[in-house]
Amino acid sequence: MTGPDRRTILKALVATLAGLSVGGLDASAASAASESWTTQTLGAFADTLIPGERRFPGDMVIAGAVTGPGAVQAGVVTLLHSPELPVAPLLPAIAALLDARAVAYAALRLIWLSPSRPPFVGLSFADRTALVGGLFDPDDLDRPIWQVMSLLVGLAFDTAGQQDTVEALAQGHPGLTWLRFPEPDADGLWRFPDFSYGRPLAALHPNTTASGSPA
Structure with a gap:
């Protein structure tokens, strides 16, 4: 692949995960990015892992495989493009890598890809x-x-990692609402x-602090 090497991309992805673990992003800094080719490719990648219904008729990024x-x-696009995260500058290289894989995949199977959209977006949901x-x-x-990218996709849907959790619930975050968080x-x-197994698994240590941390 051209551009940043794998080590640079991985370091940025890991740092992104670490940043998200600290708390939600500033909403003002996490505005949705425009539908550039990079955004379309990464959106289609995310939709392949956690599919959803199309946002509008003719939506090509979302394949519409489910309701x-x-x-x-x-909000995975907002999460990935946030300028607060170190992975944002590397997204074009990651998208280009995925599109290159899509071109190779299509060539081997004689699949025609439209030049008017990113190669990965041009594939069917099955492909x-x-x-x-x-x-x-x-x-x-x-x-x-791709392993770390898939974790980021999961964070956006399962935890609203790009937002404060309380605010995300109040705003009806689609993933948290769907999961009945x-x-x-x-x-x-x-x-x-209530204990998840119906009973405590161990006695509370006498030196446990009020916050639940071990002494």
Whole structure:
């Protein structure tokens, strides 16, 4: 691949995950990016992992394989393009890598790709799925890149990683709503009085702090 090498991309992706673990992004800095070729390619990649319904008639980025919201509706594009995250400048290189794989995939199968849209977007949902599945083969050199990218896609849908969780729920975040993520208590904190297995698995250590941390 041309542009930034794999090590640079992976370092940026890992740093992005670390940044998201600290808290949601500033909403003013995380405005949605325009539908550039990079955005279209990465949106189609995310829709392949967590598909959703088309946003409008003729939507080519979202294949419309299912009903209900997917990763794109859940804000994955906003998350990836945020200037607060170190991966943002490398997205064109990542998208170009995926598009190059799409061109090779199509050439081997004699699939015609329209020059008016990114190559990966030009594939059917079935072909996108087959291609993306191959990206995770153990012997694929770029596998770590796609593994971390898939984590980012999951974070956007499952946790609204680009937003404060309380605000995301209040705004009806598509992923959290679809997953029936529980509402916080009145003070904005989550408490779980019931043990998931119906009983405590161990006695509470006497030196445990009030916040639940070990002494």
